[in-house]
Amino acid sequence: MTTLTHAMVLAAGLGLRMRPLTLEMPKPLISVAGKPLLDHALDRVAAAGIGTAVVNTHYKGEMIAAHLKDRTAPHVVLSPEADLLETGGGIKHALPLLGTDPFLSVNADILWMDGPTTAIERLLLAWNPKAMDALLLLHPAVSAYGYDGKGDFHMDPIGKVTRRRSGEIAPFVFAGVQILKPELFADTPDGAFSTNLIWDRLLESERLYGMRHDGLWFHVGTPASIGQVEEHLEVRPHHAES
Template sequence: MKHALILAAGLGERMRPLTDTTPKPLLEVHGKPLIVHHIEKLAAAGVNYIAINTSHLADQFPDVLGDGSRWGVRLRYSYEGPTPLETGGGMLKALPLLGNDPFIVVSADIWSDIDYAALPWQPAGVAHLVMVPNPDFHPKGDFALLDGQLYDEDAPAPAERLTFGNVGIYRPEIVAGEAPGKFKLAPMYRRAIAQRKLSGERYDGFWRNVGNAAQLEALRGEVG
């Protein structure tokens, strides 16, 4: 049985005014909400249970997506209140919906051809991240990758610095011991890197960030 978390609690501030009335993950690309792209891919990868964290205009998610039965999955919603809890806080709050085994986490505001089924669902460390070539808007990347291991500033040559593609497999313990509330995952990544418990892989296929209206329109012109 596989579980997933789709991160969908952002305020969508860079997508305004489109997100004044619609959460960013429910904005459509050729008649289909962005988040449905992920639900379909997760279902095809054998995921049975999907948690969706929500905040901004949260009531619209169950209204549009229902319980997931149309995709053969079970959807559950983790409401964070009017202020999103960031990636780490959102994951911690959703853990009761995700079970004790490793689970996949996907940000709702990307679009890619990543094969979720091909990812290592039993990572050697606390997480395994999909890394992509640095896009124009993030030229310095996030972490360096060498032989399947992620590094930060202490990366050995010839490690290549890449950008986190917002898709990863996580063990629940990555946020174990953290206090409930608002916090990012970045410190957890760096802690895992220091312990050599964060693996990764490079993905060179189709991947797009959908952070603003221009990126959304560009995506609509690229996919059918």
């Protein structure tokens, strides 16, 4: 199984749909199911044995810095952004802190519950750098709690993914967790851009792969959704460990 030494935790977003809660704090610090969303993500990283997490910050970044100052596992390195750089630009900005090997990227505003084997361990088991340059955790759209979109990707039996075409419904949604090679960012714009740019390039070269998540996944998008997620977890206590 591949081992990773670094993770990128994306925590710089504005959280506009979470207003008014995000008028007072950044979305990653909003508590869901007993602890801040950011801590859910970092606890997953630590449990996977990944020693260093780079956390990017922008909106109310000083609150995130204060929250993390005493955390030791994983070791946290902050990557402040003067301007919001989006997902791809934020990772590119942090590359000097992430090293030269493949790394894990986790969105800090999602919540998932693992199946029998943790999602990160399953990604590491599935990672094949000879065939793939990025591996995405995907969740079935029909069982993505709180998600009402049309899906993101189709996936074939070996995990190769293709995008949903306009007017289609696709069976899988990106679950906010992925393994990426740092060299993917070599020929990308300066400033803000989405990782969709990198995914589109990999789709052309057929080196973008996915893996189906086998646990629960929650889209925590609005203040009202927090109570709904917590209520859902309380009726499934055996899934509520994190």
